[in-house]
Amino acid sequence: MKSKRRSINNLISRPFQKQPKIGKAPGSVIYLGKRRGEKFRVSLMHYNEAEITEEPLEKVEAFVLSPTSRGVNWFNIKGLSNTEEVETLGKSFGLSALTLEDIVNTDQRPKMDHLDDHLFVVVKMIYPGDVNQFHIEHVAIVLLRDTVLLFQEVEEDVFEGVRERIRSSYGRIRNRKADYLLFALLDAIVDQYFIVMELMGNKIEQLEEKVYEKPNADLIHEIQALKKEVLELRKHIRPVKELVNQLIHIENSLIAEDTRPFLRDILDHCNEIQDNIDLYREMSVSLMEIYMSNMSNKMNEVMKVLTIMASIFIPLTFIAGIYGMNFQYMPELHERYAYPMVLGVMALMVIVMLIYFKRKDWL
Amino acid sequence: MKSKRRSINNLISRPFQKQPKIGKAPGSVIYLGKRRGEKFRVSLMHYNEAEITEEPLEKVEAFVLSPTSRGVNWFNIKGLSNTEEVETLGKSFGLSALTLEDIVNTDQRPKMDHLDDHLFVVVKMIYPGDVNQFHIEHVAIVLLRDTVLLFQEVEEDVFEGVRERIRSSYGRIRNRKADYLLFALLDAIVDQYFIVMELMGNKIEQLEEKVYEKPNADLIHEIQALKKEVLELRKHIRPVKELVNQLIHIENSLIAEDTRPFLRDILDHCNEIQDNIDLYREMSVSLMEIYMSNMSNKMNEVMKVLTIMASIFIPLTFIAGIYGMNFQYMPELHERYAYPMVLGVMALMVIVMLIYFKRKDWL
Amino acid sequence: MKSKRRSINNLISRPFQKQPKIGKAPGSVIYLGKRRGEKFRVSLMHYNEAEITEEPLEKVEAFVLSPTSRGVNWFNIKGLSNTEEVETLGKSFGLSALTLEDIVNTDQRPKMDHLDDHLFVVVKMIYPGDVNQFHIEHVAIVLLRDTVLLFQEVEEDVFEGVRERIRSSYGRIRNRKADYLLFALLDAIVDQYFIVMELMGNKIEQLEEKVYEKPNADLIHEIQALKKEVLELRKHIRPVKELVNQLIHIENSLIAEDTRPFLRDILDHCNEIQDNIDLYREMSVSLMEIYMSNMSNKMNEVMKVLTIMASIFIPLTFIAGIYGMNFQYMPELHERYAYPMVLGVMALMVIVMLIYFKRKDWL
Amino acid sequence: MKSKRRSINNLISRPFQKQPKIGKAPGSVIYLGKRRGEKFRVSLMHYNEAEITEEPLEKVEAFVLSPTSRGVNWFNIKGLSNTEEVETLGKSFGLSALTLEDIVNTDQRPKMDHLDDHLFVVVKMIYPGDVNQFHIEHVAIVLLRDTVLLFQEVEEDVFEGVRERIRSSYGRIRNRKADYLLFALLDAIVDQYFIVMELMGNKIEQLEEKVYEKPNADLIHEIQALKKEVLELRKHIRPVKELVNQLIHIENSLIAEDTRPFLRDILDHCNEIQDNIDLYREMSVSLMEIYMSNMSNKMNEVMKVLTIMASIFIPLTFIAGIYGMNFQYMPELHERYAYPMVLGVMALMVIVMLIYFKRKDWL
Amino acid sequence: MKSKRRSINNLISRPFQKQPKIGKAPGSVIYLGKRRGEKFRVSLMHYNEAEITEEPLEKVEAFVLSPTSRGVNWFNIKGLSNTEEVETLGKSFGLSALTLEDIVNTDQRPKMDHLDDHLFVVVKMIYPGDVNQFHIEHVAIVLLRDTVLLFQEVEEDVFEGVRERIRSSYGRIRNRKADYLLFALLDAIVDQYFIVMELMGNKIEQLEEKVYEKPNADLIHEIQALKKEVLELRKHIRPVKELVNQLIHIENSLIAEDTRPFLRDILDHCNEIQDNIDLYREMSVSLMEIYMSNMSNKMNEVMKVLTIMASIFIPLTFIAGIYGMNFQYMPELHERYAYPMVLGVMALMVIVMLIYFKRKDWL
């Protein structure tokens, strides 16, 4: 039974998990996630219309680029638990302590900060994992002039499609600035939300099937686990809509005017996802209602069986009891056909009862 | 039982249905709907106060019109699964890749995009089909100067009335610009929503009748299916109100000042439909409440029958049991009138019981 | 049972009732209500500080007034099903097709339209009819310079008090312009809402009495019918508040500055009515809760009776059964005082049981 | 039982109570309250930093003050059912008919009107009365230059503290203008709301105690009566917050700039009271949940007793029945130790049953 | 049982607790809390980049600082029940009577007042105490030019980390003005809210475990107590978000431009906490649903046992009763194998019943 429940641990913080941060100054770069031990890796993809280079970076010093190189620089930084390296790298790009803190703060909810010379975006990468589960990973993106810094906790990501499009010169991405890359990354993340929505819809459908076809007491655990998952998704996805809306309306030359229609396209998708999440919540309520009604139905059926059995046989037993009494003067006992007559009366009573229950629709 | 349930599939996306789009660049024109195989057909209706021409267009090249022809051009494009043709046609009218993507994206929720030289509207055409079902079809409308492009998935549509009015010179439509045609198309779609509302109201009424008159355990399935349908309608209709409101307040010469009162008329209708949908939701909650209360009532009745039967006959059986005991010294057994007296006492007990239950209103 | 239910038909549109409008151009003047056959009647009340004339108008041509006549003209038009006459009359006052359509559209929700040279108001006249029912009638009011057009479906109305005040020169109405007449008409309508609220409150009070004093399974029908009536009233009354608010803030010389305090007085009343409707909804929820709890209570009582009877007599019957066995070697059977002793033990068991149930508060 | 229910009459208007107003012109000064027969009394408190005079006013003519008298005039008018006197007095201060109407309209919800040369405030005075009840009285306040008119229905009020502070020269009130007196009166009223909140909190606490310790079916009446009281308080208190907020932001020289911080202090209190009312609503929902769960628990216990008794004794009775059969060939009947063996088997069955029920935690 | 319930006293005011304030002028400095008897203590921490002094202040006169001392002065005032001393101190800093009143008013909800030359903030310090409980303490902060006054009821506080950072010159606090100290204090308080959230999450997790694994009737008390705690936290934490938002947008030179990003960081945290509180509320609803469903399940199981036992043995007992009748002419009684045959029939009936119940999934 345990395995079917989704531990509350995934939804709420572990006790005193944040204690390392208590009493610390703001801007303390402290990792709160569960992905310790991931190696710190930085890779750089540099591209313009004409050329593209991809290379892993060994040393932090290598981050400084030759000013002659025209185009977009996409730094992909993995392994956020290595807070010192993250701090060194971030400072070399002029990020503030508060931004650095939020980059490694895996509890930070999705948001956008509009800073002097860069935009800072936090968002959750959610994608399906093993059977009927999904991964939720913290992603922080910094948009600088000509440069995007993408911070992830783990190796795996959902951006392979973006890389492919850059490599293959397919699409408009190679002709565009860094803001379009930011869009492409957000788009890749939001596209995955659809996959998650569909997975979720499937789960609900299967659960509905079970609730209708073979309801049992364990289903309440599954329904409540589903409800929790929907709440969890909502928590991580709902702020994204607001964030994208802010990006669309921001007054900042980092976001070019012709990138905004693309951001509006993401906003459309966020609206659709929001619709779905609302729908799923309603459905989890419906599942509970159906479940509770099924329970009542079953109880009704149990009670009907009991009532039918008892109502038929208790009166008969009483009659048998009458003629089991030992009174000396009971004339019936000595009648020749008393026994079959009593049996006949009993049969009649059963028939009457059955008709009554049939009429009541209990049979 | 299965047939009575509305499959969740109609409400939520099929698993991994959107996978073809994952990793693709935005603006990828990919059809997601279920209407593959519909032929691609374009027809043009050209009209002004004086004249009207209607013709199917064989070749895409034919779309370019002679500049001398004054009046409104209504292109009706059917068969969205033919994405290549849609793309060619759209590009010849200068539509952007993002717009083209949303034209064929049957999952796109209703919305309005305000672009440089055209307005783009997505809306759902909902109309009654076979018994107690309704069709939901994706419709995209582009309003250009003097031209309306109407994209549908299927042949069937709800615009025959609009065509008739154009043909018969009835009404003001022939004297007006393309913005009035956009209004007339939206009006035809919203008018159908009233038909759907009335169908839905009928369904609720029938269900209410059943819940009151002959409640049974299967009704919960029908009630929940109804609730889902209401949610589905709300999902597709609610955004239309916002969309129409945007059209009314847009600052764009494509929408003439004297068309806005007509759009406000649609807004009135949207408000009325919204009222109805809210009402239907409340009623589906009421139906559940009545159903659950009926279940309780039935249980109460079952229990009453059991209690009455048991309360009357168990004590009688006990008395019979007393005189069935085989003690050697039981003086009553040998009394001449003991047997009828015991029977009399039993009858008395039954009468007392019946009066008690009558008083309790259990009979 | 049927008579106690409020048919859903009153709340939602009849199936395909609107079909006559489908495909028609906007501005088609089509009557949707149920008051066909009412005669078309127009009467004119003309007044200023000095004089007053009241006359039924036979011919539509008579509508044109001599320009020398100073004062307010109140046209009272009855019998909206006569759409042709309504159209002729309306056009003679310069009303647009859209306004004419809404005048006879009895489904139009309350609203205010601000047009070039007139204001158009739709509102519902709700007043008590026969026992515990109320009528809901569609009313359309047009405010022109010096002229008010009042359209009703039926003869009966709630404006007799306004007419009396005009006739008797009582109050300020004779010294004021047409905007004050518009106010007086709205005020008369909203005053009736209070009567309806009080009727409704009475109904709730009676129902509460029933739920507490003699609950039975039919009450759920009455509670749900009440809930529907509250929803119905809310649907028609809620938009009025918004409408009055628009009238107060409109920038239009048709509404004089010193009429606005009077409109604010109506707004106060709308707020109070809104409070009441919210309260009534809460109370209908409370009634359901009480009803459901009463059902549970009754079930509890039934079960207690069953349990007490069964728990007392089943063990006694068992003991009687023991001594009814026919074993050859049962020494007790032959004891002189075995029978009274067994009866004593049985009595003791009954007493113990009764004390136990008393302690449990089941008796 | 009746006495425990709070009659709905206190919450909603009496049937046709407002009928006297129907058809009357707006501004008709008609008393709707229940305090008829209270004598009309006016007293004047006149004060400035230097001096203070307090006198009952016998004649309405005496209201006109000598223009030389510098300071604040507080007229305290009691006995609103004397509408003629109220009207005469009000008109001598230049109040409009609409204001006069609302002064005696005891159904008027709390509000603020901003008129040409005065501010008009309606608010409800709520204070504890006899055991566990509270009084709700209508209060109207008019703020003129240097003058405050305070209208009440009854003699009793909550302003003795304010009078004391004026008399004793304690505090800043003697050095301030009429706007500060308005504040002081509102503050006195809102302070009483805290007393009412605490009384209410106590009631909830006592009810919670009862629901936990000795639940019975009557408690539902008390819980629902509590819920109604909370709704009633909310209805009268919620608009006060809005009203005070309007007073703070009004642009009118009647409210001095340095009085606004004091009004903001009242706003703080209104926020706190709002928090409490919300909390109390949640708690009344909680009480219902606990009550319903207790009912279920009790039912469970009843059923357990029944099931245990029946499950133990029905099988035993069956065994006794077996050996009570009269077959000629039943070898066991003649065994020497058959009887004690059967009794042993029965005892064993009881033990097995008891262990089973113990394991199920039913004992 | 009592110990498991959280007394409502902690949530709502004690009866007539506020009575001392009734009738008093606004600005009366009256202590309402429960921490009477705490000694009045003032300590001063004075610091700039170069130096730091910390000293307890014996006399109130010592508060006046030498004007030459450059840097930030943090006065930490403890023991709010000493209202006279608080008043003297406050007045020496020019605080208004209304501010002084709110400083000692422990019922004041969190808020920010923007006054002429200072900002006034009220907030609740919430931190974990003994097992599974948390303390809620009233804190008032006044921000003046170069000076912060921090008022607490008790000795214990959550600011040790801030003091450490000042003492150790760690972080940027020593180089900053008083506004940064205000931020640091608020940050310390909000950081503690995370600890409280985690504690709460743990409680919910434990309760969920109990509800699933060993549900019993007492759990409803724990669930409802949890719900109350969540409501209590929400009451104290929700206004903080609004307060911080006001601080961010205030136009006042007391808050430097470069402190606002830090306040925004607190806002992020408030948002996250708000998310958690919402989640916890949903979970307490879920717990109730699971609990109620478990109750139903148990009832179902009890009823099944009863029904199975009764349905099997009542018919058998009837058959035994038949052959226990004393009719003279019952041929079966004399058959040689009648007894074993009857026993066989009975066994068959049991088997049929068991198969039936197995099929119904009741076994």
Ligand SMILES: [Mg+2]
């Ligand atoms: Mg978290």
Ligand SMILES: [Mg+2]
């Ligand atoms: Mg954080």
Ligand SMILES: [Mg+2]
């Ligand atoms: Mg996308």
Ligand SMILES: [Mg+2]
């Ligand atoms: Mg799109």
Ligand SMILES: [Mg+2]
């Ligand atoms: Mg829920």
Ligand SMILES: [Mg+2]
């Ligand atoms: Mg979809």
Ligand SMILES: [Mg+2]
């Ligand atoms: Mg799209």
Ligand SMILES: [Mg+2]
């Ligand atoms: Mg989309």
Ligand SMILES: [Mg+2]
């Ligand atoms: Mg239409």
Ligand SMILES: [Mg+2]
């Ligand atoms: Mg219209």
Ligand SMILES: [Mg+2]
């Ligand atoms: Mg409801």
Ligand SMILES: [Mg+2]
């Ligand atoms: Mg529900």
Ligand SMILES: [Mg+2]
């Ligand atoms: Mg309608």
Ligand SMILES: [Mg+2]
């Ligand atoms: Mg219309």
Ligand SMILES: [Mg+2]
């Ligand atoms: Mg309409």
Ligand SMILES: [Mg+2]
């Ligand atoms: Mg009125």
